[in-house]
Amino acid sequence: MTEITEAMPSDHRRRRGGRTAFVLLATIISADFLIYDQTPGINLFYCVLVIAVGIVLMARRFLFHAIFAGLGASVAAAMPLVEAPTAPGMLFALFGLVVLSLSGSGILPPQPTRWPAIFLRFAVIAPSRLLIDVFRLSIRGTEQRILERLSHGAIVWIIPVISAAIFLALFRSANPVIEAVLDKIDLAAVLNLFNLPRALFWLAVAAFVWPLLLPRLKRRRKRTIAVAEITEAARESILFGHASILRSLLIFNALFAVQTLLDLAYLWGGATLPDGMSHADYAHRGAYPLILTALLAAVFVLWAMRRNGPGEQSPLIRNLVYLWIIQNILLCVSSIFRLDLYVDVYALTELRVAAGIWMILVAVGLGLILLRILLHRTNAWLISMNLATLMLVLYTSAFVDFSAVIARFNVEHSLELTGEGMPLDLPYLKDLGPTAIPAIDLYIRSLKKGQETDKLRAMDLRFWMAYEFENRSRTWRSWNYRDNRIDIYIAEHHRAAIPPMGNSDSDHLQ
Secondary structure (H helix, E strand, O other): OHHHHHHOOHHHHHHHHHHHHHHHHHHHHHHHHHOOOOOOOHHHHHHHHHHHHHHHHHOOOOOHHHHHHHHHHHHHHHOHHHHOOOHHHHHHHHHHHHHHHHHHOOOOOOOHHHHHHHHHHHHHHHHHHHHHHHHHHHHOOHHHOHHHHHHHHHHOOHHHHHHHHHHHHHHHHHOHHHHHHHHOOOHHHHHHOOOHHHHHHHHHHHHHHHHHHOOOOOOOOOOOOOHHHHHHHHHHOOOOOHHHHHHHHHHHHHHHHHHHHHHHHHHHOOOOOOOOOOHHHHHHHHHHHHHHHHHHHHHHHHHHOOOOOHHHHOHHHHHHHHHHHHHHHHHHHHHHHHHHHHHHHHOOOHHHHHHHHHHHHHHHHHHHHHHHHHOOOOHHHHHHHHHHHHHHHHHHHHOOOHHHHHHHHHHHOOHHHHOOOOOOOHHHHHHHOHHHHHHHHHHHHHOOOOOHHHHHHHHHHHHHHHHHHHOOOOOHHHOOHHHHHHHHHHHHOHHHHOOOOOOOOOHHHO
């Protein structure tokens, strides 16, 4: 990329530099208008579109197919921001912009298995690109010196600006309409635009956009030791050789078999647990450690089944690896079942939802390791498939309102409604946000005679949640589809928002 840039004629470099400066400035102004000091909403989606257009303007002219394919990918990736300004949505929007940037510059290879390495090399230097490029321009000689170019640009504007100011002063004295317009300009408000927080925001936007407009990759270091030599040394190692791996797999399979049999007996078979231990306690103790166990097992399998390693040369080791992977997958399924048992007793939280999704991803990853071995694929294929699975799950999750799902689940499984489990944690529903309001309404409607105290607390909480939500910022920039749905729901169920007599803003936390 650097070689191509330096080979360009000087006039072409000037035109490209001018276009870059224009696109960067336009992007900063747009981001300031859309985002600065504004509540996050659909403004994030519009800002992504502005950056995407800027990347297209900077792309190479002969890469039209890649440009428009990348533009479509970036728009699709940013669509979760229309639903709600969530962290997964912002992550996917960034991913789409990176794909568009690398596609438009001709850096992104056609083979998806090579993308993870390209993304990593781009991400390593992207945060410091603006600082590095400014430093390079400041020390580069002749016409590329930044101070000289800035001073030349300032000088050519002196006469036009001074002349325009003189003419404007004359027009002001001659035309009362122009005088009235100029008198309405609040210079103090204009000067307030140039404050330190805003300047830092502009700098942050510039640092974010710059590597997308002019993408580069971190250069690869030359290897001092040949890969074949490393493989040969590893193969001959006593500590990690054939005998060590074979014995490890025999022991690991035996240990995992014991754990699997215990889970089959206690979790699936309903066997009686030791005194003082419930099924929920048994489930909670193993849900998270077993996932860590599966991850460590995956690392060991990749090492044992490396190219030209003991696993590829020994059918016995390969079969033991297959058996161990299957046991690890069963371990993940057991962990998911443990979590389900625990949630049935102690309700659902955002952390437990995330843990469940993580357990499913680990099980899928183990299955992909098994496919990689059976199909004789490379580690690059394995990494790409795992990243694709992760991105698919995150993209789907960005459209799911987990707060509403958790709130409804906890209401439907609460002690007040079912007679089992834990009492409904109303303060936690408040922490989930306004999308929990429909679940609270369901809770209020479902309470029976004799539960008036619970009903009053829930009505009080519901009223203040709706009140705070309806008095939020309502500019067009902060609009999103999720909030719009709750707005419609509250408008259609306004009677449920009537506060109970004698309660205050803080009563719902008592």
